[in-house]
Amino acid sequence: MKSLKRIAKHPTISLLNPCTTLKEVKQIHAQLVVKGSLKHPHLHGQFVATIAINNPTNLNYANNVFNHHHHHPTLFTLNSMIRAYSKSLTPFKSFHFYTQILNSNTLSPDNYTFTFLVRTCALLHVHMTGLCVHGAVIKRGFEHDPHVQSGLVFMYAELRCLSSCHGVFEGVVEADLVTQTAMLHACAKCGDVEFARKMFDEMPHRDHVAWNAMITGYTQCGRWREALDMFHLMQGEGVKLNEVSMVLVLSVCTHVGSLDNGRWVHAYVERYKVRMSVALGTTLVDMYAKCGDINRSMDVFWGMKERNVYTWSSAIGGLAMNGFGEESLDLFNNMKQEGVQPNEVTFISVLKGCSVVGLVEEGQKHFDSMRTVYGIDPKLEHYGLMVDMYGRAGHLEEALNFINSMPMKPHVGAWSALLHACRVHKNKELGELALKKIVELEDKNDGAYVLLSNIYADYKNWESVSSLRQTMKAKGVKKLPGCSVIEVDGEVHEFIVGDKSHPRYGEIELKLEEISRCLRLAGYVANTNTVLFDIEEEEKEDALSKHSEKVAIVFGLISLKGIPIRVVMNLRICWDCHNVAKMISKIYNRKIIVRDRNRFHHFQDGECSCKDYW
DNA sequence: TTAGGGTTAG
Structure with missing residues (x-):
């Protein structure tokens, strides 16, 4: 009879957590060696697995501990190494441990081995190897294991082979919930979100992972409204909301610029003590930054116990986007001091930081360091940002030369x-x-x-x-219609240029007339040049006053009292609306925050944070 | 003692 007693983690090993530094790992290692604990295959495996999984930067150390054993490694240890490497920057090293299992006289791969190994193939995008591993799964009789199936479906989805996903799925007479979830996720990832939804609706049982997978499906194709509806349905059905659900709903808030809903999620997380994972913290940092509340974003950032490259990149990019270039570069220095390795996304944030404040030399230095210090090849986005940086600073010839010298x-x-x-x-x-x-x-x-x-x-x-x-x-070139969104009491109001269907449009028009009179008295003359392109001469000024961003700002002015007016728009703010927003901020003494396609504009006392360059 | 869903840019 199997012992009912669960084997608890060794007390010394359980001191390890994702924040444990390498120095502390070494201290714990020394204690275990002194006590002779690592002579036991079980504890050796537990130690290696814990170091490897907790923190990918300690993976080399885990590998060294793995190599120093007094016995043959157990299947658990080898599986744990495959698992850890499948999530590392060098996933192909998983195969080294798989080969050790195959070469062993006493071990053979099990369902865990294949679950991890197919994920390695997925991340490496190796089609042929993936097929071979699938063959081995069938040969060894694991094709009915739900976790292996789900891994295979994940792999084929990453390889964009939806037909192979269906192949795995159809081979299963009664698919497990885990496999069904993987399948619906794969459909959504390959662009067939409708089929994913059909599968979801037909599933006899759905757990919180299935719900999260379906919400992910909607977020991946930018169907934010449906993602949010799904979240509300999930909540209504009493399904457990965990940190993954929170990350998903927050990312929806970020994309639609819904600060109120984002704040609500943050309060929920604190009220119900939802586990604050690095991903959840990062999403909060990103949400607050992209919804224009950079102070709150930085509060969350500094309050986090653990930060990864995503967290740092989000915060650096958030500061840059809000016009705080110097601060974003200071933060980049902090990141380096803490030993976090920047990646290519980090440099997008850093170059934006240089660009918004015109730090051309510093930008060049960082751009060069990408290759020379970090071995990162600049991509098209990085080159684009450099051109933007030269351009903003007025170095047009340099910008052109830079374009001409692109590799x-x-x-x-x-x-x-x-x-x-x-x-x-x-x-x-x-x-x-x-x-x-x-x-x-x-x-x-x-x-x-x-x-x-x-x-x-x-x-x-x-x-x-x-x-x-x-x-x-x-x-047949068509102008993308301007669209601006503003949130009032948690409700999102959308204004599209020329659309008068909003129930309070009449009031908005009256207010616009009042504002026009005030602005004229203040000496404001509309800059009609920019709209000549869009419309007939006699309609110019009228159309200018009906730009979606202006209508949204005015709606904010009449419906929000005493709080900043926050508008999110799909295009770059037009020059005239920018001027009007500055004037309104002064005349009505209101703070206005506009997130346009490119950056934030914080209007206050007749000035804008972008200093009229965007 | 191991397993499905999540975070930065474009």
């Missing part, structure tokens, strides 16, 4: 950054060149035409504006 073909992003700089620094010739390049790459890029037309309008070159408009018409 890969410059992308639309690089040329668009240059075009934007041309608009700000009023360089017509270079702007024309940038548009030409953009159109060569993407002939229906509406943003580029609009920017160039604005440059012509600045020069009052109406002939060119009109000719550009003809070209656009002929090519």
Whole structure:
């Protein structure tokens, strides 16, 4: 009869946790050696597995401990090493331990071995090897194990082989909940979220993991509304909400800019003591930063017990996005001091930080360090940010030279950054060149035409504006309609340019008229140049006053009392709306925070945090 | 003592 007594973790080994430093690991190791505990295969395995799984940076040390044993490693130890490496930066090393199992006279791989090994294949995107491992699974009779099945489905989903996922799934007469969940997740990941939902609806039993997988499906294709609806349904059905559910719903709040809902989730996490994992903390940092509450974001950041590269990158990027360039670079220094290795995403945040405050030399230094210090090859995004940085600082020739020296073909992003700089620094010739390049790459890029037309309008070159408009018409280029979102009492209100269907539109119009009178008295003249492109002459000023961001701000003005007006929009804020927002912030003494496609604008006392460069 | 769902950019 099996012993009912569960074997507890060795008290010394249980001192290890994800925050344990290498120095502390070594101290614990010394104690275990002195006590002779590591001579026991069971405890040796427990120690190796705990170090390896807890913290990937200690994986080498775990490997050293693994190699120093007085006996043959157990299957548990080998499986744990496969598991740890499958999640590491060098997943292929998992196979080293798999080979040891195969070469052993006494061991053979089990269901755990394959569950971890197929994940390695998934992360490595190795199709042939994956097929071989699948073969071994069948040969050894583990194809009916729900966890192995779910791993296989995960692997084929990563390899974007939905038909193979179906193959695994259909081979199962009565699929386990675990496999069903993997399958619906795979469908969503491969772009068939409808089928995933159908599977979800047909599942006889659904646990919290299945619900989370379905919500993930919606978030991955940007169907935020449905993701949020799913979350509410989940809550209504009394399904357990864990930290993964919280991460998911927070990421929805982040994307739609819903600070109220995000705050509600944070309060829920604290009230119900939901486990504060690194991912959950990071999502909170990101949510507050992207919803414009950078102080709260940094409070959460500094309050976290453990931070990983995601956490640091989010905070650095959050500061940069909110216009705090110097602070973001200070934080990057802290990150390095703490020994956290930056990755390519971190450098996107760092370069943004340099760009928003015009620190060109520092930006160049960081860009160069990517390759020389960290061995990271800059990607297109990094080159685009460098062009943006030179452009903002007014170094247009340098920006152009930088584009021309790129080791890969410059992308639309690089040329668009240059075009934007041309608009700000009023360089017509270079702007024309940038548009030409953009159109060569993407002939229906509406943003580029609009920017160039604005440059012509600045020069009052109406002939060119009109000719550009003809070209656009002929090519069928359509302007993406502006859309702004504002949250009032937890409810999200959406305004699309030209749409008057909001129930309080009448009040908004009245307020707009009042504001126009105030602004005229304050000496404000609408900058109608920018809209020449969109509409007929006589409608100019009217249309300008109906831009979605302005309507949303005015709605905020009439419906929110004493709190900042926060607006999230899908395009870059237009020059006129930017000016009006500055004036409203002064005349009505209101703080206005606008998140546009690129960055935040904090308006206060007639000034904007972007210092009129965006 | 090991297993399915989650976080940064674009």
